[in-house]
Amino acid sequence: MKQKLKLCLQLFLTFIKIGAVTFGGGYAMIPIIENEISVKKGWIKDDELLEVVAISETTPGPIAICAATFIGYKIAGVLGAFCATFGVVLPSFIIIFVISLFLRRFEDLEIIKYAFFGIRAGVLALLIKAVISMFKKAPKNIIAYIIMAASFAAVAFFSANVIIVILSAAVIGIAATLIARKAGKEL
Numbered sequence: 001m002k003q004k005l006k007l008c009l010q011l012f013l014t015f016i017k018i019g020a021v022t023f024g025g026g027y028a029m030i031p032i033i034e035n036e037i038s039v040k041k042g043w044i045k046d047d048e049l050l051e052v053v054a055i056s057e058t059t060p061g062p063i064a065i066c067a068a069t070f071i072g073y074k075i076a077g078v079l080g081a082f083c084a085t086f087g088v089v090l091p092s093f094i095i096i097f098v099i100s101l102f103l104r105r106f107e108d109l110e111i112i113k114y115a116f117f118g119i120r121a122g123v124l125a126l127l128i129k130a131v132i133s134m135f136k137k138a139p140k141n142i143i144a145y146i147i148m149a150a151s152f153a154a155v156a157f158f159s160a161n162v163i164i165v166i167l168s169a170a171v172i173g174i175a176a177t178l179i180a181r182k183a184g185k186e187l
Contacts, residue, residue, distance in 0.1 A: 007076045008083040014041065015068050015087030022064075028126035029064045029088075031133055033071075043075050050137045058166060064088055143176040 014036050022029045030053060037043050044052065056066035065085055072084025106112050138144060147169050154160035180186065 004076055004079065008072075008079050010041075011072050011075060011080050012083040012087040015072070015084045016090055018068075019064070019088040020091035022126070027063065027130050028123050029067070030130035031126055033064075033067060034133060037071060044071060046137055050134060053134065143173070147172055 018029060018032050018036055022032055034046070034049055038046050038049050052067050052070050053063070055070055056063045059066045065088060068084040068088040069081045073081035076083070151165050151169050154165050155162060
C-alpha cells in the first residue's frame, strides 16, 4: 500500500507539472506527456501512448484529462487515476481563477496582447510537434494513408462531423485488417 501511495504521489506531481507548463489544451500536452511519461518515467511505451491518445479522443471530456485518467489508472488503479487527473486539472484551475481576478483590469495593455500572441505561437509549435510525433508512431501502409488523407479532407474542406469521421475511420480500419488477415497478410 505504501508503494502505491508513493506511485500516486509521483503521478500527481508529474501531471501537475504537465498541467502547469502547457497552454493550448490536450493536443499541445501530448509531446510533454510523451516526454514525462514515456521517456523520463518509462511508465508506458511509445506505442501505448498512441493508444492512450486514440482512446482519449474517443471518450467524452478534454483529451488531457482523459489521458491523465487513463495513464493514472494503468499505473496505479483508481487512486492513480484520481491523482493524475487532479494533478493535470489543478494548475489550469488555479491559473484561470487568478487570471479571472485581474484580466479585466489589464486586457487592454499592449504587453498582455503580445503575451497572448506569443502563447498562441508556442501552442501552434506544440500542436505541430504532436502531429509529427503521432505520425511517426502511426501504422505506415496504404490503407492508413488513405484513411488519414480522407479524414483530413472530410474535416478540413467539407466540415464533416468529427465523430462520424472517427467512427468511419475505425470501421474502415477494422474492415481492412480483417480482410488482410483473411488473405493471410498483415497490415
